[in-house]
Amino acid sequence: MNEIRALFPGVQGQVYLDVALRGLVPTPVAEAAQAHLRERVMGSGDKADFQGHVERARSRLASLLGASADEVAVTKNVSEGLNLFASSLPWERGDNVVICPEVEHPNNVFLWYNLRATRGIEVRAVPPTGGTIDVGSILEAIDRRTRVVTVPHVSFSPGFRTDVRAVSDGARARGALVLVDAAQSVGAIRTDVEDLGVDALAVATQKALLSLYGLGFLYVRREVAEALRPSHVARYGMDLGTESGETARSDGALPYAAGARRFDLGNFNYLGARAAATALDLLHEIGIGRVEEHVRGLAARLAEGLLRLGLPVVGGPPGQHLAHIVAVGRAGEGHHDTVDDPALADLYRHLTDGGVRLSVRKGVLRMSIGVYNDASDVDHVVELARQWVSSR
Numbered sequence: 001m002n003e004i005r006a007l008f009p010g011v012q013g014q015v016y017l018d019v020a021l022r023g024l025v026p027t028p029v030a031e032a033a034q035a036h037l038r039e040r041v042m043g044s045g046d047k048a049d050f051q052g053h054v055e056r057a058r059s060r061l062a063s064l065l066g067a068s069a070d071e072v073a074v075t076k077n078v079s080e081g082l083n084l085f086a087s088s089l090p091w092e093r094g095d096n097v098v099i100c101p102e103v104e105h106p107n108n109v110f111l112w113y114n115l116r117a118t119r120g121i122e123v124r125a126v127p128p129t130g131g132t133i134d135v136g137s138i139l140e141a142i143d144r145r146t147r148v149v150t151v152p153h154v155s156f157s158p159g160f161r162t163d164v165r166a167v168s169d170g171a172r173a174r175g176a177l178v179l180v181d182a183a184q185s186v187g188a189i190r191t192d193v194e195d196l197g198v199d200a201l202a203v204a205t206q207k208a209l210l211s212l213y214g215l216g217f218l219y220v221r222r223e224v225a226e227a228l229r230p231s232h233v234a235r236y237g238m239d240l241g242t243e244s245g246e247t248a249r250s251d252g253a254l255p256y257a258a259g260a261r262r263f264d265l266g267n268f269n270y271l272g273a274r275a276a277a278t279a280l281d282l283l284h285e286i287g288i289g290r291v292e293e294h295v296r297g298l299a300a301r302l303a304e305g306l307l308r309l310g311l312p313v314v315g316g317p318p319g320q321h322l323a324h325i326v327a328v329g330r331a332g333e334g335h336h337d338t339v340d341d342p343a344l345a346d347l348y349r350h351l352t353d354g355g356v357r358l359s360v361r362k363g364v365l366r367m368s369i370g371v372y373n374d375a376s377d378v379d380h381v382v383e384l385a386r387q388w389v390s391s392r
């Protein structure tokens with residue numbers, strides 16, 4: 001992995017443990033973005049080329065998910081993907097969604113309460129257990145009016161993996177669809193939509209997909225997508241055959257594009273797509289299996305090192321729950337970006353003063369490992385934590 005690390009200038013002079021906020025951008029991705037900007041500055045390049053990068057990003061992302069390109073729409077972020085899917089479902093008043101809001105990022109919470117206000121749906125909020133999704137409680141909350149169950153693949157705080165397969169098996173048996181917020185998992189750990197058994201999944205490219213803000217993807221299983229009328233439409237979501245998208249149709253026909261492509265709208269974030277396509281090429285070369293092994297191995301090393309110092313690592317010793325995020329503190333305390341415990345706030349200051357870049361999320365210090373990190377990063381953090389513990 002040393003040759004991979006060399007592609008990330010951001011690993012120099014700091015210990016960057018914040019992929020869960022946004023990932024470091026590697027040099028080839030920055031160069032791809034600059035190439036796009038150069039074309040815009042010089043007035044060269046054309047739309048067909050720009051679209052080519054969008055299609056390259058879409059198909060690379062699809063293969064990372066084990067999906068086909070037609071099952072992936074191009075969006076601008078996770079929230080847009082979640083909203084497009086949720087608002088396109090044929091809700092009837094009294095239908096419900098099952099969700100664990102305390103573990104969800106706010107971007108997968110507001111939309112459901114909005115659908116409650118606008119479409120009369122019921123939001124069935126299930127509590128977590130020890131900071132994690134309790135699959136049993138989720139399944140128990142499903143009834144015949146449940147249209148959707150939504151869970152994060154890896155939560156933003158405390159960063160645990162959800163047993164998505166168990167949720168999907170249970171939901172399917174009860175006739176509900178499963179929508180996954182995969183903001184934190186895609187690009188870090190294997191996220192195969194067939195293995196997970198999900199119907200829809202949203203992701204954006206600024207975290208473990210190592211590229212820019214403002215581009216995301218929405219996966220929707222083909223049969224599910226093709227049974228839906230999108231809540232938002234524009235020319236790129238229509239199958240116009242040989243007709244140019246510039247030619248408006250006035251006959252009222254709505255030739256929705258195949259699969260999830262019907263959720264594509266107007267012009268794409270071509271800058272973001274070119275960057276993401278390059279990052280996805282890089283991840284493809286490395287192989288997601290290797291990435292996962294690397295980031296989970298380092299996360300386990302970090303969790304064990306901090307536990308040896310007696311620090312409250314959420315979830316305890318590394319186990320099935322652990323992905324690439326290690327949280328210290330008490331899950332669920334504090335606000336979105338604060339901790340209640342003054343000692344933890346002090347540890348946060350000590351780490352940041354020591355050159356560590358990490359986040360505070362919902363009462364925990366969140367450290368997240370990227371493909372560019374190595375054992376020296378982890379050992380540096382454990383040593384800083386050791387100094388802090390012994391100074392108290």
Ligand SMILES: Cc1ncc(COP(=O)(O)O)c(C=O)c1O
Nearest residue numbers: 077078079105107156181183204
């Ligand atoms: C689980 C999760 N969902 C969603 C988001 C963000 O959503 P969006 O890309 O729409 O800003 C984040 C982090 O920023 C996240 O961690």
